[in-house]
Amino acid sequence: MKIAVAKGDGIGPEIMEAVLKIFSASQVPLEYEVVEMGKWVFDKGFSNGMTPEAQHSIESLGILFKGPMETPKGKGVKSVNVTARKTWNTYANNRVFQTLHGVDTVFSKAGIPIDITVVRENIEDTYGGIEHMLTHDVALSRRFITRPGSLQVIKYAFEMARKKNARRITCGHKANIMKITDGLFLECFYEVAKEYPELKSDDVIVDDLCMKLVTRPDNFDVVVLTNLQGDIVSDLCAGLVGGLGFAPSANIGDHICIFEAVHGTAPDIAGKNIANPTALLLSGISMLRHLGFMENAAIIENALLYTLESGIHTGDFGDKSKASVNTTQFAEAIIANFGKQPSMNPKPVLPNMPATPTVFKLEKNSMMVSQEMEAETIIGVDMFIESAEQPTEIARKCQRHAGVKFNLINVSNRGTQVWPTGSVFTNLVNQYNVRFESLDGTPLNQQDIIGLYVSLSGNFKICSLELLNTWGGKKAYSLAQGQ
Numbered sequence: 254m255k256i257a258v259a260k261g262d263g264i265g266p267e268i269m270e271a272v273l274k275i276f277s278a279s280q281v282p283l284e285y286e287v288v289e290m291g292k293w294v295f296d297k298g299f300s301n302g303m304t305p306e307a308q309h310s311i312e313s314l315g316i317l318f319k320g321p322m323e324t325p326k327g328k329g330v331k332s333v334n335v336t337a338r339k340t341w342n343t344y345a346n347n348r349v350f351q352t353l354h355g356v357d358t359v360f361s362k363a364g365i366p367i368d369i370t371v372v373r374e375n376i377e378d379t380y381g382g383i384e385h386m387l388t389h390d391v392a393l394s395r396r397f398i399t400r401p402g403s404l405q406v407i408k409y410a411f412e413m414a415r416k417k418n419a420r421r422i423t424c425g426h427k428a429n430i431m432k433i434t435d436g437l438f439l440e441c442f443y444e445v446a447k448e449y450p451e452l453k454s455d456d457v458i459v460d461d462l463c464m465k466l467v468t469r470p471d472n473f474d475v476v477v478l479t480n481l482q483g484d485i486v487s488d489l490c491a492g493l494v495g496g497l498g499f500a501p502s503a504n505i506g507d508h509i510c511i512f513e514a515v516h517g518t519a520p521d522i523a524g525k526n527i528a529n530p531t532a533l534l535l536s537g538i539s540m541l542r543h544l545g546f547m548e549n550a551a552i553i554e555n556a557l558l559y560t561l562e563s564g565i566h567t568g569d570f571g572d573k574s575k576a577s578v579n580t581t582q583f584a585e586a587i588i589a590n591f592g593k594q595p596s597m598n599p600k601p602v603l604p605n606m607p608a609t610p611t612v613f614k615l616e617k618n619s620m621m622v623s624q625e626m627e628a629e630t631i632i633g634v635d636m637f638i639e640s641a642e643q644p645t646e647i648a649r650k651c652q653r654h655a656g657v658k659f660n661l662i663n664v665s666n667r668g669t670q671v672w673p674t675g676s677v678f679t680n681l682v683n684q685y686n687v688r689f690e691s692l693d694g695t696p697l698n699q700q701d702i703i704g705l706y707v708s709l710s711g712n713f714k715i716c717s718l719e720l721l722n723t724w725g726g727k728k729a730y731s732l733a734q735g736q
């Protein structure tokens with residue numbers, strides 16, 4: 254079986270060399286095709302950080318094992334790490350955080366065991382990176398949460414939880430504030446939960462979740478979240494088990510999967526052969542299991558756990574009174590410990606069952622659309638306008654444009670209603686949302702909206718607009734604070 258390997262930048266090549274040395278000593282039956290991705294590929298002029306040959310290899314092989322990569326600062330280019338996850342639709346980011354004996358933490362010292370898997374949605378949310386300056390003072394980020402995207406990652410999380418006999422699966426969210434976006438994610442969670450009655454499924458608001466994770470991490474098992482919240486919560490969980498040096502990550506898609514460490518290129522220690530290869534090794538071990546190399550994975554993991562238990566450590570962790578080893582020596586210690594069993598959490602050595610590699614020759618992009626269930630009606634529009642005038646003056650001007658089809662419903666600033674009622678204590682910025690709805694709820698069409706846009710543009714610069722839709726009579730938009 255052949256996989257693509259990208260060594261990465263900074264400490265990437267050093268830790269990748271250490272991990273591949275361990276694989277080779279364990280006679281992992283894999284061949285590697287080294288592909289060109291990372292900072293130096295940006296520098297060569299490839300704006301997405303990978304060569305076309307690298308893209309072709311990864312798309313034909315289906316598995317990418319990668320080291321951390323640097324995104325050049327100030328050049329307007331996007332992170333190759335995020336581009337890779339999004340381009341190949343690796344919709345689920347799976348991160349396993351387990352107590353590692355030999356890695357001292359507050360919890361290991363208190364005898365509280367941790368075994369948490371965080372599944373983070375990997376494509377959507379603010380990571381779309383769709384951002385605009387609407388006025389000199391006002392920046393906007395669009396946050397997409399979609400039904401098919403949410404269902405994909407949540408189904409993966411439930412399936413994985415079932416396979417690992419999880420006790421509990423929890424959805425982290427902020428649906429109390431973001432009722433439509435996080436509300437949709439939560440709705441999808443409980444929709445999927447119905448198919449897994451044997452699993453205890455519940456939800457926790459993300460701020461409360463963070464508090465509960467640091468007070469009683471042993472109460473959690475599998476946690477599924479949207480992208481940004483998942484990013485933050487998974488780093489929190491990395492802290493619970495000893496830091497980023499112990500946090501592996503698998504980016505799972507239907508066709509392509511990417512295995513990498515959570516940490517970055519560690520430029521401060523690059524080139525010194527002192528980096529900790531554990532996170533990349535744990536990612537590699539999960540890749541071996543994904544490919545069916547169960548025996549190799551267990552032998553390597555047991556040797557790693559034994560090595561950690563015996564107190565061997567790189568400079569970033571462990572007993573500081575004991576001399577640390579370098580990256581190469583750490584890898585050699587693991588190899589020397591092949592066949593040894595750790596006293597805590599030894600992994601059962603199961604026979605290898607390599608998956609048959611599937612070659613996907615996709616002809617076109619797959620379209621994910623849910624069945625439309627309810628009739629959609631346009632009943633109004635939110636016009637986002639630039640103005641430094643007072644709310645009453647804005648309302649007076651807008652009412653002149655409402656004509657015979659529209660009613661000016663309210664004016665809000667940063668989501669807080671400031672007309673027809675509001676407070677002079679609300680600070681304003683130079684961008685308002687003026688909400689128009691149709692008179693008597695009469696359905697509108699796009700031409701009506703364009704007519705209003707043209708009329709309103711006589712008085713204001715319109716920065717953007719959003720249609721106000723109802724589905725089956727239910728409002729498909731949020732109300733302003735105070736509306």
Ligand code: NAI
Pocket residue numbers: 264320321322323324334497498513514515516517518519520521522527528529530532569
């Ligand atoms: P970082 O994770 O590279 O470093 C943070 C701190 O942790 C540093 O003190 C570093 O020395 C230490 N550290 C990280 N990994 C370590 C290891 N294996 N062994 C010992 N110490 C380790 O985060 P930072 O400094 O914010 O980012 C540096 C670069 O990495 C940036 O260009 C960033 O864009 C990139 N990055 C790439 C990621 C990826 O490829 N998936 C993820 C995160 C950052």
